[in-house]
Amino acid sequence: MxxxxxxxxxxxxxxxxxxxxxxxxxxxxxxxxxxxxxxxxxxxxxxxxxxxxxxxxxxxxxxxxxxxxxxxxxxxxxxxxxxxxxxxxxxxxxSGEGGTATVGAVTGAAVGFVIPAINQLKATSPKADIHVNVEASEVLVRDLIGGKNDFVLARLPPDFNANEFELMPARTETVKLMVREDHPLARATEVSIGDLTHYEWVMQTHRAPIREAVDSAFLQARAELPTNIINTTSLLAMIAVLVSTSAIAPLASEVSDLLIGNRVGAKLSVLPVKRPIVLTPYYLLLVKGRQLSPIANRLRALVNAELNRGSRR
Amino acid sequence: MxxxxxxxxxxxxxxxxxxxxxxxxxxxxxxxxxxxxxxxxxxxxxxxxxxxxxxxxxxxxxxxxxxxxxxxxxxxxxxxxxxxxxxxxxxxxxSGEGGTATVGAVTGAAVGFVIPAINQLKATSPKADIHVNVEASEVLVRDLIGGKNDFVLARLPPDFNANEFELMPARTETVKLMVREDHPLARATEVSIGDLTHYEWVMQTHRAPIREAVDSAFLQARAELPTNIINTTSLLAMIAVLVSTSAIAPLASEVSDLLIGNRVGAKLSVLPVKRPIVLTPYYLLLVKGRQLSPIANRLRALVNAELNRGSRR
DNA sequence: TAAATACATACCAAATTTGATATGACGGAT
DNA sequence: ATCCGTCATATCAAATTTGGTATGTATTTA
Known part of the structure; x- marks a missing residue:
């Protein structure tokens, strides 16, 4: 460096x-x-x-x-x-102190598998010290290697050596483009990504996988990139912008499903884009040869079970 | 140090x-x-x-x-x-480069005033480089002093000297305890904080003002603190836990209002606690004598206008 | 006008750092 | 058994750092 x-x-x-x-x-x-x-x-x-x-x-x-x-x-x-x-x-x-389980997950995986697993663990061990990091894959994997995360649900960035990790069953994550329920495009039957250039956007900055996936979708459609963008990593800020403007926010499909699903029921809509925007698959990653604390091992097993319950997509 | x-x-x-x-x-x-x-x-x-x-x-x-x-x-x-x-x-x-506006805000202020102001600024200057940091007051004020934020909407932590800042009209923020819509206590007409000790909680770790306000409410009610807690700073993780368990999450009232308000309509409820949990007031803070970029000045003026539009509480 | 306060410069000496080369120890591979 | 690869130790010399005291300069205050 x-x-x-x-x-x-x-x-x-x-x-x-x-x-x-x-x-x-x-x-x-x-x-x-x-x-x-x-x-x-x-x-x-x-x-x-x-x-x-x-x-x-x-x-x-x-x-x-x-x-x-x-x-x-x-x-x-x-x-x-x-x-x-x-x-x-x-x-x-x-001093031999500091025993926690720290799990990192990309947003969709956090919602879809990690939170349910933590809920199960907490049912039997309510006082376990659990920390959840919801970040981009690059950060998660780097922190995994660096020992900050015990294990992660993340994509494997290209310049990392897969042989260093134990990888568990793959998952594919897609991006949904969210708008408020009464957005001009909310009832469109189909939209092309190129049609969206001149709308406002609210999303993470460059190098976040979602941002790169969105940029890539524009490029593949040979369309101009949007320029009217609010940069934030805060989901709260995104929701606040979505419901008060005509902005579009790209969110992982698990996040989108959670927000507009029956349990939360947020008044947001997903734009029906012609070509789905797909992120690269993510994995449950551990560093080979590394020992985890008992609590981290239990949590890993529960996350694994959650992953195996859902059918492959 | x-x-x-x-x-x-x-x-x-x-x-x-x-x-x-x-x-x-x-x-x-x-x-x-x-x-x-x-x-x-x-x-x-x-x-x-x-x-x-x-x-x-x-x-x-x-x-x-x-x-x-x-x-x-x-x-x-x-x-x-x-x-x-x-x-x-x-x-x-x-090189004379790097001109941005960076505003920091506690969660409620971000939702209530900063996002609307940014939306207005973006209407006339869509390409302005705006960054929003949503953090705890201590972090925001420290970063303000350190020059990382141009101005902030935050509480003034006790060990900071008020004379160093220009302070704008005060705001009081309250904490709402959120549960899923069909939580056992969702239709309660009134609950005491002490009744909530043995429920699951999902919230930020100690030293976050919301966490301290909640702890303080328990102490003032002479009730035991909850021990079944998932620690996370991620709003997404909190929502996911709320809708899938009987957990309680303390959120700033502006966040709560946004989520359950008509525009988002999330299926969450606010527990009617006898004694409101109040956070200390927050302010629009600038460091005296510091010059801001033109874009930061405009954003500050817009935030100020937003603050002055709402009536004092 | 003199005193006080705050920062800057010059010079000194001791200690430490920095990086080299030469070589040794240890374990694995052939 | 020998060779190879990796890390460790010893020694050396040059350069740099570190902190001091003494003193100077500029501005403000009384």
């Missing part, structure tokens, strides 16, 4: 940047770092030279971040939080 | 840890860092000594992360991504 100018940064520099932004004075920041004011001044100057940018404007009564300084301060803060959490993780793991 | 053992970490160590985990061999990791294998071996050994933990098990054919090593690898990766993004930010800002 190319870190650019950040490759030479030091944690002390991040701490200084963050402390100056917080206190507004380098003298106070120096105190926090337990160094003298001249040492802090030089450290800041060195940092600015390394980065090639002025981070703070100097004033008689202290310092104020520049625009770049604000951006850097925000990043520095995130980094420091991450470092603190790294220490905490380390401490907890050394 | 106390970084614990992480205070002495170096970026080269993070890169090494991440590269070893990725490649499985220290020789290949050394290649990636452009250092010799013995240098990498010593760097790893020094890192393990500093952290007081073994990160990798050595084998004749390479290395495998230990449990602690997996956790560290995941953190290291996050840190490296953050550093890369720091460099990218810096590069973009130096």
């Amino acid at each position: 190319d870190l650019g100018v950040a490759r030479n940064l030091k944690i002390s520099q991040l701490r200084l940047i963050s402390a100056i932004a917080e206190h507004g004075q380098i003298r106070l920041a120096a105190d926090e770092l337990a160094i003298t004011q001249p040492a802090a001044s030089r450290l800041l100057a060195d940092t600015e030279q390394n980065l090639g940018a002025k981070l703070f404007e100097r004033h008689p009564k202290g310092m104020v971040p520049t625009l770049i300084g604000r951006a850097l301060t925000q990043r520095a803060h995130k980094l420091l939080v991450e470092l603190r959490d790294l220490s905490r993780d380390l401490h907890e793991l050394k | 106390d970084l614990g053992v992480a205070r002495n970490l170096k970026i080269s160590q993070l890169r090494l840890i991440s590269a070893i985990a990725e490649h499985g061999q220290i020789r290949l990791a050394a290649d990636e860092l452009a250092i010799t294998q013995p240098a990498a071996s010593r760097l790893l050994a020094d890192t393990e000594q500093n952290l007081g933990a073994k990160l990798f098990e050595r084998h004749p054919k390479g290395m495998v992360p230990t449990l602690i090593g997996r956790a560290l690898t995941q953190r290291a990766h996050k840190l490296l991504v953050e550093l890369r993004d720091l460099s990218r930010d810096l590069h973009e800002l130096k």
Whole structure:
């Protein structure tokens, strides 16, 4: 991974940047770092030279971040939080604490299989510490490899080696284009993706599989991509936009089915597009050779059973 | 901020840890860092000594992360991504690029005011680059201070200094307890929070304001806290659990209103609790003295207008 | 006008880092 | 038994870092 100018940064520099932004004075920041004011001044100057940018404007009564300084301060803060959490993780793991089951799933799989399995597990073990991550496959698989998820229901991104994983029965996921119930196109008998270019859209940003699947559908239809788009990952925001505008939102079919199904009954409709928009299949993935906690193993077995109950599509 | 053992970490160590985990061999990791294998071996050994933990098990054919090593690898990766993004930010800002409007809002405010304002902005500037962060207040305010959000609709957490902000008209947010439409308690005329201890719950983890408000309501009623809880931040997961179990989910009243209102019409009900569960008021917050981009200023004005249209509560 | 406050620069010395080469230990493959 | 591949250790030297003290500059305050 190319870190650019950040490759030479030091944690002390991040701490200084963050402390100056917080206190507004380098003298106070120096105190926090337990160094003298001249040492802090030089450290800041060195940092600015390394980065090639002025981070703070100097004033008689202290310092104020520049625009770049604000951006850097925000990043520095995130980094420091991450470092603190790294220490905490380390401490907890050394103590033999921290036993949870963490399962990751793409949205459809979360709704269709993971939640039911968790509900079953909770029936017998109501106090089990279960965490559900609903994310894109790339994030899920990377986190699986990185040990953050115990197992995941996700697609296998192309640049990952399938041999590293145990894969369970495949599932195919499709995308439904949602609109509000009284949308101009809600009662259309059939629409082509190309007809939808000039509508408003609300969806995740680029690189989300759903977004790529939608972009791909436009390209395959040789149609222009939409440009009137609100970017958000929040389902809530999407629903709010859908019911108050003529926007279109692409959602996984399991999500769509949940929302407009009898149990929830949201007043949304699915556009009948000529060619279904299909996402690549997803799998229950585990890393070969990795041991799971007993609770994670039980949850995996329950998810597996849920997958096997439904017929293949 | 106390970084614990992480205070002495170096970026080269993070890169090494991440590269070893990725490649499985220290020789290949050394290649990636452009250092010799013995240098990498010593760097790893020094890192393990500093952290007081073994990160990798050595084998004749390479290395495998230990449990602690997996956790560290995941953190290291996050840190490296953050550093890369720091460099990218810096590069973009130096080039005069990167003009967006980023608004943060708690869930109710997002639904009630931000989405409508964005819809209006989009009507005249459909290609404006707008980002919406729906998070807890503490995250939003911290990110506001850190420059990540241009402005936010959030509560002011107690340990923040109100004088740093421009505050706009206050709003009070209440929590509604949601259940599926045919829940045993759905038609109750009145329930006490204490009656709900032994039901299943699905909600965010501790420290989320909604979770704290719910915990507080139980404590004020001198009732036991529920223990049968599924932890998730995903609204989708909550809805899925609600419609398939007898679980209760606390949601902001604006979210609740959106879901069960005429426009969405989800088959959920609100439990009529005797004492309303109230969250602290939230505000439109900006940092004093900070300049916003023109698009961010316009969005703020529109949000302000939305706030002023509704009557005070 | 003098004092106080805040940041900047110069210089110094000790400690640490950084990366190399040379070589050893260990386990697996042939 | 030998060779190969991978990781570990020892040693060295150059460069860099780290933090200090002393002092300077600029602005504000009393």
